[in-house]
Amino acid sequence: MHPEDPWRNARQHAKPTPARGPTAKPVLVATASGVDPRREQRQRELRLFGANACLAVFAQRPQAIRKIYLLESMLPRFRAVLAWCAQARIGYRLVAATDLVKLTQSEHHEGVCFEVLQAPPLSLEALLEPLKSQSRSWLVWLDGVGNPHNFGAILRTAAHFGCHGLILSQADPLELSGAAVRVAEGGAEVVPIARVGVGLNALATLKAHGYQSIATVVRDGANLFQAKLSPKLVLLIGAEATGLSAALIAACDQRLAIPGTGAVDSLNVAAAFAVCAARIAQTR
Numbered sequence: 001m002h003p004e005d006p007w008r009n010a011r012q013h014a015k016p017t018p019a020r021g022p023t024a025k026p027v028l029v030a031t032a033s034g035v036d037p038r039r040e041q042r043q044r045e046l047r048l049f050g051a052n053a054c055l056a057v058f059a060q061r062p063q064a065i066r067k068i069y070l071l072e073s074m075l076p077r078f079r080a081v082l083a084w085c086a087q088a089r090i091g092y093r094l095v096a097a098t099d100l101v102k103l104t105q106s107e108h109h110e111g112v113c114f115e116v117l118q119a120p121p122l123s124l125e126a127l128l129e130p131l132k133s134q135s136r137s138w139l140v141w142l143d144g145v146g147n148p149h150n151f152g153a154i155l156r157t158a159a160h161f162g163c164h165g166l167i168l169s170q171a172d173p174l175e176l177s178g179a180a181v182r183v184a185e186g187g188a189e190v191v192p193i194a195r196v197g198v199g200l201n202a203l204a205t206l207k208a209h210g211y212q213s214i215a216t217v218v219r220d221g222a223n224l225f226q227a228k229l230s231p232k233l234v235l236l237i238g239a240e241a242t243g244l245s246a247a248l249i250a251a252c253d254q255r256l257a258i259p260g261t262g263a264v265d266s267l268n269v270a271a272a273f274a275v276c277a278a279r280i281a282q283t284r
Contacts, residue, residue, distance in 0.1 A: 046118045048181045049100070049109040051077065056186030057116055058084070064117040068092035069103055071111040078112065104178055118176065124202055127165045127194040128209055134164075136231040138280055139211070141167040143199075143248060144239035145174055145269055152183025153270035154237075159187035161277040162284065167202070167234070170195045203251050206234050213252040215244055216276060218266045221257030224276060229283045235276055240269050 045066060048054055051074070057064060058081050068085060070078060072094050085092050100109040131137045140163055145151060151174060158166060168174055172195075181188045196202035203213055212230035215221075216237050236252060238244035249255065258267065258275050267275065 044118045047178050049104040049113045050182030051110045052185045053181045054112050054114045056189040060189040067115040069095045069113045074111040121193050121195040124194050124196050137164045139165045139234040141236040143244050148177045148180040149183050150270040152180035154273050155184035155187035157274045157277050159190040161281040165192045167194050170197050215249045215252035215255045217255050221255040224256045224258050
């Protein structure tokens, strides 16, 4: 078998070979009446890295995997994944550490990189549908958060504390990236993400479904640890520099702040979310 054959058995100690770039797969756009024949989109491929992040993809949606690159030292940990790849005719390749740095644009690849089809975001209605039968549920809404490491940390915390979904505006440029998914340590595969249009309309929809909306603020907010929290709530968190938009704050049912010494102006957004998430989990 040729040493660059991508279908080779990973147990063969083949010489590491440079990796090739991803190829997006064309998919048809689904409409209410079926598939729209007039339009095609290219479903985005994403390069994920980090052992836990990649294993989470395999556990939750293996059908999204398009190719795997890994160090020879990672073969024992990914034995079951590679056995599945061989059966499903998914390409995998042993590469050198320098190749993984180039593929992932990161020194923190942890010895593995997956090329996967990115899961499309949900609509707000699709996010809420499976929660209708639950008496207690909570969501987080990010407004203007831009750092991928903060995004990943928020997803990890959200997964740990049982958050039922994350909301972003359609206009928000924040997206899942390899760095965010690695920091999330599998949380990106557990917490569903929805995109909404007009923020005030989305808040009205959430209110109609029984959700209390809580704006997190640095000043002039009630004490997070003393506030009564609704069984169903959505927590809105803004960017560190600017906070939540004034329109969203005004539309929320409640404003809460994390009490502190005042020695620093505020917490990092991911740290602030972790404090809020722990408090919410305490009331579940």
